[in-house]
Amino acid sequence: MVLHDYQVSYAGDCDSEVQSCYIGCDDEEEADACESTYYYSIITRQADYLYDLCGRDVYSCDAAFECQPDDPSCTIDYCDATSSEDECTNDITS
Amino acid sequence: MICYGSETPSFFFFIQADWIPDLLYYAHLPAIALSLLVGIFVFSNNPSNLLNRILFFIALSFSLIAVFNLITWTNNRSDIMIFVWSLFGPLQALVSILCIYFIYVFIHKKDIPGRMKVIFTLLLLPTFLLAPTNLNLSGFDIDWCNAFDFEGALYNAYYSLLGLVAIIWNTWMLLSKYYKTRADSVFKKQIVYMGIGVQAFLVLFFTIFYLADFLATIHFVEDSRLELYGFFGMTIFMVMMGVLIVRFKTFNVGAHAAEALVLTLVLLIAAQFTYTNGELTTLVLTSITLVLTALAGIFLIRSVRKEIEQRSELEKLTAQLANANERLKELDKLKSEFVSIASHQLRSPLTAIRGYASLLADGSYGKMPPKAEEAIERISESSKNMAYSIEDYLNVSRIESGNMKYNNADFNLKDEAEKISDDLRPQALKKGLSMMFRSDLKSTGVVCADIGKVIQIIQNLINNSIKYTPTGSIKVLVRDDVVKKRIFVDIEDTGIGMNQQSLDTVFGKFERAHNANSVNIHGTGLGLFVAQKMAIGMGGEITAHSEGEGKGSRFTLELPLAM
Structure with a gap:
């Protein structure tokens, strides 16, 4: 069964001024328009590597939010307005 | 890794949080308790019965799915969650195959053939072999604490398809057996209960689970809380099993069925506590209901135990009587x-x-x-x-x-009865009795019977009249009823007569009227028994009538007319 050999994904940092970010909503209540937004990228990497790096608590580990050179499994995905269904911030490449 | 912002649960799945669905524990806990309860009761009462064993494994597999599902809802550790998440496929596939196996054994009352076992194994094998691979689950989202985005679509479709196969296969087996079974058969009713139970479970569990997972995967809904309704399928299944146990003794579990039923009721009521949200009135009412149910349950169990003990004693005695009867026949x-x-x-x-x-x-x-x-x-x-x-x-x-042979042929009964009367008249006259013969026929008086035996019967009846009539007369009358196509020979005397008790037993083997010895000590008590059996063997009968002791008797031989 799946124990260690799997990937984890989580939200990484994203600067909407220089990167194309996914847009998340912080509102507690569901509403038509979001009042408090945040920007994020998606980091995906092997679980066992991340565990060795940060232990169980990923969110208080700075190293978790950047890809190490010796970790080929790590990828950081930014929002691609042409392929993603999610709403993106301005695409800096355009 | 610990999911973002999630609380750590106690005992793997107890957590209090706003986002927890109201139905979470109410959907899981009674279903787990009920399935384990029925499964263990049935298995422990008769482990050698294949049907009981399969039901136990269905209950066990389902309970594992339910416990793992509860863990995925409440746990915050990715390693634990991805492990249990990866087991859903093999367990759901196992439940599907076990349900087909269960219905097959229930309907055919025997194990499946070896070839079918191979097919079942081949169907199950991919789900177990591929469970630890990326084809099943490749990752975990620790932000949202789920693995919907990492489920293998093909793997998921495969084990869900097995659920559909189970639904179709079982429907076909149940319906074909239902239509082949006699309308008044008890088994037909059992098929209905079994069909409702198993199919409701499969349809609710697999369709709702697949739908909830699919909608969550395409992000149409935020989470898969819809799947909670799928667990009620098991409750329906186990209630139907309870009906089969109590009403039809399907799993032969005796008094434990009542105990299981009461415990189930108590558990279902106790499960309401998980849904009360701490409201005082609801808490008090639920507590009172729980106590009253428990008390009523104890009385019910006691009375059922007593009844079962009595029934078992009665069954033992009946079996002994049947044995004794067989021995007596022998x-x-x-x-x-x-x-x-x-x-x-x-x-x-x-x-x-x-x-x-x-x-x-x-x-x-x-x-x-x-x-x-x-x-x-x-x-x-x-x-x-x-x-x-x-x-x-x-x-x-x-x-x-059964070796008495009847050579039936047409002959005139009136002529034969008259001849016998003439032959025996000297014997009657010698004893000082008068003997008259008369006929009152609308037909020719022809019967189709064994002439030798008919003569033997009439001789026997007239001889009896002569023996048991000290003084007076004997009358022989031949009459018929052409509407009913019957002919009658009445032999009426003014002899010692019989009381009602003697009339009731006079045609029995070795039976004689209690006053018979007063006039004749030589009787064996077999003459009338033999005569009656012969008359019946020819489609007729002999009846006896008497107003009482000392008031004479009338014996009537009745035979069908040959018309």
């Missing part, structure tokens, strides 16, 4: 065989005794002195009585062994 058969052999052995020497006595009486060996003549007459009379008795014993033996 002994009766042996006795008939013995009587037949013994009677045949007696008849040959008796024929010689009667023959030589007759030769002595008619002077073939010269003139006998008067004293010797009297002795010879006694020998003749006694041997004649003995011959009649032996014939009776032989007839009883033939009747009881």
Whole structure:
């Protein structure tokens, strides 16, 4: 069964001024328009590597939010307005 | 890794948080308790029964799915969650196959053939072999604490498809057996209960689970809380199993069925506590209901136990009686065989005794002195009585062994009855009795019967009248009913008569009217028994009528008219 050999994904940092970010909503209540937004990228990497790096608590580990050179499994995905269904911030490449 | 912002649960799945669905524990806990309860009760009561074993494994597999599902809802550790998440596929596939196996064994009352076992194994194998691979689950989202985005679409479709296969296969097996079973059969009702239980479970569980997972994967809904309704399928399944256990003794679990049922009710009511949100009125009402149910349950269990003990005692006694009855039949058969052999052995020497006595009486060996003549007459009379008795014993033996043969042919009953009356009239006159013959026929009086046996019956009845009538008369009347196509020979006398008790038993084997010995001590009590059996064998019967002791009797031989 799946124990260690799997990937984890989580939200990484994203600067909407220089990167194309996914847009998340912080509102507690569901509403038509979001009042408090945040920007994020998606980091995906092997679980066992991340565990060795940060232990169980990923969110208080700075190293978790950047890809190490010796970790080929790590990828950081930014929002691609042409392929993603999610709403993106301005695409800096355009 | 710990999911973002999630609380750590106690005992793997107890957590209090706003985002927890209201139905979470109410959907899981009673279903788990109920399935384990019924599964363990059924299995522990009769582990050798294949159907019981399969039900136990279905309950166990389902409970594992439910516990793992609860863990995925409440846990915050990715390693634990991805491990249990990866087991959903193999377990759901196992439940599907076990349900097909269960219905097959229930319907055919035997194990599946080896070829089908191979098919089941081949169907299950991919789900187990591929479970630890990326084809099942490749990752985990620790932000949202789920693995929907990492589920293998093909793997997911495969085990969900097995659920659909189980639904279709079971429907086909249940319906074809239902239509082949007799309408008044108890098994037909069992098929209905079993069908509702298993199919409701499969349809609710697999369709809702697949739908909830699919909608969450395409992000149409935020989470898969819809799947909670799928667990109620197991409750329906187990309730139907409970009905089968209590009403039809399907799993042969005896008194434990009542205990399981009461415990289930208590558990279901107790499960309401998980849904009360701490409201005082609801808490109090639920507590009162729980206590009252528990008390009523204890009384119910006691009375069911008592009833089952009595029923079991009764069943034991019935079995003993059946055994004793079989033994008696065996002994009766042996006795008939013995009587037949013994009677045949007696008849040959008796024929010689009667023959030589007759030769002595008619002077073939010269003139006998008067004293010797009297002795010879006694020998003749006694041997004649003995011959009649032996014939009776032989007839009883033939009747009881089913070897009595009837050579039916058309003959005129009125003529035969008249001839017999004429033949026996001198005997009656010798005793000082008058004897009259009369006929009142609308038909020709022809019957299709064994003439020898009919003559024997009428002779027997008239002889009886002569024997048991000290003074008075004997009347023989032949009459018919052309509408009912029946003919009757009434032999009516002014003899000793019979009371009701004697009338009830006079046609029994070795039965004689209690006052019979007062006028005749030689009867065997077999004559009327044999006559009645012969009459029945020819489609007729003999009835007896008497106003009481000392008021005479009327015996009527009834036969079908040949028209």
